[in-house]
Amino acid sequence: MTPQARLSAAIEVLDQILAGAAAEQALTNWGRASRFAGSGDRAGVRDLVFDALRCRRSYAALGGALSGRGLVLGGLRDRGLDPAEWFTGIGHAPSVLGAADAGFPAEGNVGLDCPDWLADPLQAALGDDFAGVMQAMRRRAPIFLRVNLAKAAVAEARAALADEGILCRLNSLAKTALEVTENARKIQNSQAYLSGMVELQDAASQAVIAALPLRDGQRVLDYCSGGGGKALAMAAQARLDVDAHDVDPRRMRDIPARAARAGVQIKLVETAAIGTGYDVILTDVPCSGSGSWRRDPQGKWALTPARLAELCAIQADILDRAAQIVAPTGTLAYATCSMLRAENEDQIAQFLKRNPAWHSPHQQRFSPLQGADGFFVALLTRES
Numbered sequence: 259m260t261p262q263a264r265l266s267a268a269i270e271v272l273d274q275i276l277a278g279a280a281a282e283q284a285l286t287n288w289g290r291a292s293r294f295a296g297s298g299d300r301a302g303v304r305d306l307v308f309d310a311l312r313c314r315r316s317y318a319a320l321g322g323a324l325s326g327r328g329l330v331l332g333g334l335r336d337r338g339l340d341p342a343e344w345f346t347g348i349g350h351a352p353s354v355l356g357a358a359d360a361g362f363p364a365e366g367n368v369g370l371d372c373p374d375w376l377a378d379p380l381q382a383a384l385g386d387d388f389a390g391v392m393q394a395m396r397r398r399a400p401i402f403l404r405v406n407l408a409k410a411a412v413a414e415a416r417a418a419l420a421d422e423g424i425l426c427r428l429n430s431l432a433k434t435a436l437e438v439t440e441n442a443r444k445i446q447n448s449q450a451y452l453s454g455m456v457e458l459q460d461a462a463s464q465a466v467i468a469a470l471p472l473r474d475g476q477r478v479l480d481y482c483s484g485g486g487g488k489a490l491a492m493a494a495q496a497r498l499d500v501d502a503h504d505v506d507p508r509r510m511r512d513i514p515a516r517a518a519r520a521g522v523q524i525k526l527v528e529t530a531a532i533g534t535g536y537d538v539i540l541t542d543v544p545c546s547g548s549g550s551w552r553r554d555p556q557g558k559w560a561l562t563p564a565r566l567a568e569l570c571a572i573q574a575d576i577l578d579r580a581a582q583i584v585a586p587t588g589t590l591a592y593a594t595c596s597m598l599r600a601e602n603e604d605q606i607a608q609f610l611k612r613n614p615a616w617h618s619p620h621q622q623r624f625s626p627l628q629g630a631d632g633f634f635v636a637l638l639t640r641e642s
Contacts, residue, residue, distance in 0.1 A: 259299040262344055262351030265330050268306035272326035281556055311555035313396050315371045316364035371396050383599045394626040399552035401438040404459040408494040408521050418450045432464035454519035459487050462624035462633035466593045467491040469635050476537035481580050486513035493522035501527045534583040541580050543573045545594040545601050549632025577609050590638040595631055602634040615640055
């Protein structure tokens with residue numbers, strides 16, 4: 259495919275997404291219908307689509323319309339390229355520009371690709387970092403790996419990856435975190451990954467695990483486990499008895515294979531079978547995902563005030579339920595990949611108001627300006 263043909267393909271996919279399709283499904287459907295497209299073409303179209311979704315508001319302004327054509331056109335203008343050289347109508351290129359394609363400057367919240375209703379809450383949470391964080395969220399997220407200390411030391415894993423052409427640098431957020439700087443697309447077929455030496459995991463997510471008071475012999479529960487990334491990370495930190503739970507057990511279906519590859523033991527527990535007396539419970543709760551919008555840019559535009567309120571209610575319920583099964587001297591950890599105070603500090607303050615026998619000895623935010631996703635973690639313990 260020519261570069262111009264990739265633009266046309268991205269326009270087609272974006273129109274499907276704007277009509278309500280999920281981004282991954284729309285890309286998959288296009289790939290299946292476009293057998294002529296090679297792996298490089300599919301990757302190129304995917305990059306165009308996700309760049310446009312991250313910058314949907316500013317690209318629509320620059321391109322003159324919230325449409326696939328407007329978003330792709332706005333992306334060219336954002337990069338300082340002359341759209342007339344790309345929108346030629348020749349071959350598979352998008353049709354030539356017309357009066358309807360005139361755009362306008364992207365300023366204020368539009369230029370930051372921030373929904374208006376979220377600007378004030380994010381400003382309140384981020385302070386002087388607001389503009390810098392929102393600009394960071396307009397760009398692709400770095401790729402991070404977690405070194406599985408149950409199988410290799412950090413230096414050993416880094417060297418093994420380098421032998422396969424995958425170059426990484428250390429990240430200060432967590433001692434196990436490696437940021438991939440070259441050949442990220444080789445990771446999932448690399449021996450280092452297939453052998454369980456490394457796992458894909460954001461550096462801030464790893465830092466959340468590093469904040470937990472994990473020690474040999476503890477019983478630990480990953481209460482909202484999903485695919486089990488944090489359960490795997492905990493199991494690699496110490497000799498633990500790790501249980502994984504999710505309200506939808508289907509989300510945990512890959513955990514046994516991932517645990518076997520990593521060389522750790524994780525027990526899957528359904529809701530009715532959850533015990534009590536856990537030394538550490540991690541509740542990585544459902545949230546707005548505002549700290550990971552770079553990875554799920556559709557989530558930024560799909561979030562509504564009603565959905566945020568619903569999520570906050572779910573979070574409070576999970577905290578109250580998990581608090582009932584922590585050992586008397588145990589630790590309840592609360593984590594989100596959100597940057598909003600309503601889901602973070604305010605949620606913890608409300609929990610402590612409902613449960614005066616508890617306190618929070620540690621709370622920490624991780625900012626996209628540190629390179630990784632936006633995350634929040636709070637530790638909760640009973641007063642002695």
